[in-house]
Amino acid sequence: MSVAYHESATRGAFPVPQGAGFFVEPSTVSADRHLLGLEGMPAATMLEILDEAEAFRERWRLEGKAPGIELAGFEVCHAFFEDSTRTRVSFEIAAKRLGATSTTFGTGGSSVSKGETLLDTIHTIAAMGVDLFVIRHSAPGAARYVARQLDVAVVNGGDGMHEHPTQGLLDLLTLRDAWGGRFEGRRLAIVGDVAHSRVARSAIHGLTTLGTEVTLAGPATLMPADVELLGVAVAPSVEDAMAGADGVMALRLQRERMDAGKLPSLAEYTRVWGISAERVSTMKPEAVVMHPGPMNRGVEITHDAADGPRSRVFGQVENGVAVRAAVLARCARAARAHRQHPAKPGPA
Numbered sequence: 001m002s003v004a005y006h007e008s009a010t011r012g013a014f015p016v017p018q019g020a021g022f023f024v025e026p027s028t029v030s031a032d033r034h035l036l037g038l039e040g041m042p043a044a045t046m047l048e049i050l051d052e053a054e055a056f057r058e059r060w061r062l063e064g065k066a067p068g069i070e071l072a073g074f075e076v077c078h079a080f081f082e083d084s085t086r087t088r089v090s091f092e093i094a095a096k097r098l099g100a101t102s103t104t105f106g107t108g109g110s111s112v113s114k115g116e117t118l119l120d121t122i123h124t125i126a127a128m129g130v131d132l133f134v135i136r137h138s139a140p141g142a143a144r145y146v147a148r149q150l151d152v153a154v155v156n157g158g159d160g161m162h163e164h165p166t167q168g169l170l171d172l173l174t175l176r177d178a179w180g181g182r183f184e185g186r187r188l189a190i191v192g193d194v195a196h197s198r199v200a201r202s203a204i205h206g207l208t209t210l211g212t213e214v215t216l217a218g219p220a221t222l223m224p225a226d227v228e229l230l231g232v233a234v235a236p237s238v239e240d241a242m243a244g245a246d247g248v249m250a251l252r253l254q255r256e257r258m259d260a261g262k263l264p265s266l267a268e269y270t271r272v273w274g275i276s277a278e279r280v281s282t283m284k285p286e287a288v289v290m291h292p293g294p295m296n297r298g299v300e301i302t303h304d305a306a307d308g309p310r311s312r313v314f315g316q317v318e319n320g321v322a323v324r325a326a327v328l329a330r331c332a333r334a335a336r337a338h339r340q341h342p343a344k345p346g347p348a
């Protein structure tokens with residue numbers, strides 16, 4: 001079983017079982033060189049990142065994709081200890097478009113197979129002159145653990161069931177586009193496997209901070225206990241969640257993080273909780289359909305919903321490059337400032 005890196009001021013890092021809940025304290029380092037989560041990030045910081053992402057998107061649309069100079073002389077390592085297509089490739093593209101030099105580390109063919117730890121692996125690559133790591137790992141808290149232990153900038157590319165902050169920000173940008181810039185007075189339905197979803201957690205933190213109502217729906221076995229404490233409502237059915245909503249986010253069934261026995265059958269899941277064009281038609285006329293990908297077509301979302309006129313699935317992907325560029329640029333500015341005026345070590 002994989003473990004989470006749980007830290008306390010007195011005991012340092014120690015492993016706790018997955019699913020233990022919100023054991024990683026809120027991020028208070030949003031303006032620093034790290035991006036570890038959206039929990040605790042002020043609304044103004046989120047909006048600044050979205051504005052910078054929008055500016056990059058406009059620049060690339062109007063002026064083409066010739067490399068910029070924002071990250072010139074900056075070395076980025078995309079350290080992916082877990083599989084990825086969208087996050088890894090979009091970070092790679094974003095880093096190149098801003099003029100960084102970058103490298104990608106994957107566990108396949110690496111010395112992780114010989115027992116090298118996460119910390120020793122990152123420490124080793126950092127010693128080669130890397131300034132910023134994008135880290136994806138199956139253990140909740142892994143990115144924060146590295147940020148605390150080593151003097152490098154860290155962006156969380158998804159840590160187990162905890163958070164996926166750049167996915168949350170690209171979802172916010174997609175909704176800001178669709179909603180004419182207004183988050184207040186809107187309602188998003190998030191449907192499916194909430195319990196295992198770092199995407200849902202980051203979306204919830206981002207949307208509730210910006211004043212959007214969030215309604216969750218999904219099987220009881222895939223809904224965290226006391227999730228209402230995050231400021232969301234839980235609907236008894238997908239129909240209740242979606243009726244009159246301004247958008248729906250279908251979540252992938254995280255079969256790799258799921259114990260057996262959570263669902264009677266995939267066919268039944270699709271019938272009861274799947275996002276179909278018919279269900280989409282019960283939302284507001286301008287409401288949108290989102291999915292973080294990769295999609296299990298025919299399971300949590302049907303073809304007609306995924307490819308229909310309300311779908312923003314590939315718009316989310318486009319926004320992912322712009323958001324990741326904005327995050328890299330922001331963290332690089334802070335990392336350069338940190339290099340000139342290093343902060344005292346201690347809790348973030």
Ligand code: CP
Nearest residue numbers: 084085086087292293
């Ligand atoms: N949405 C997302 O994180 O996709 P990848 O796993 O392909 O990066």
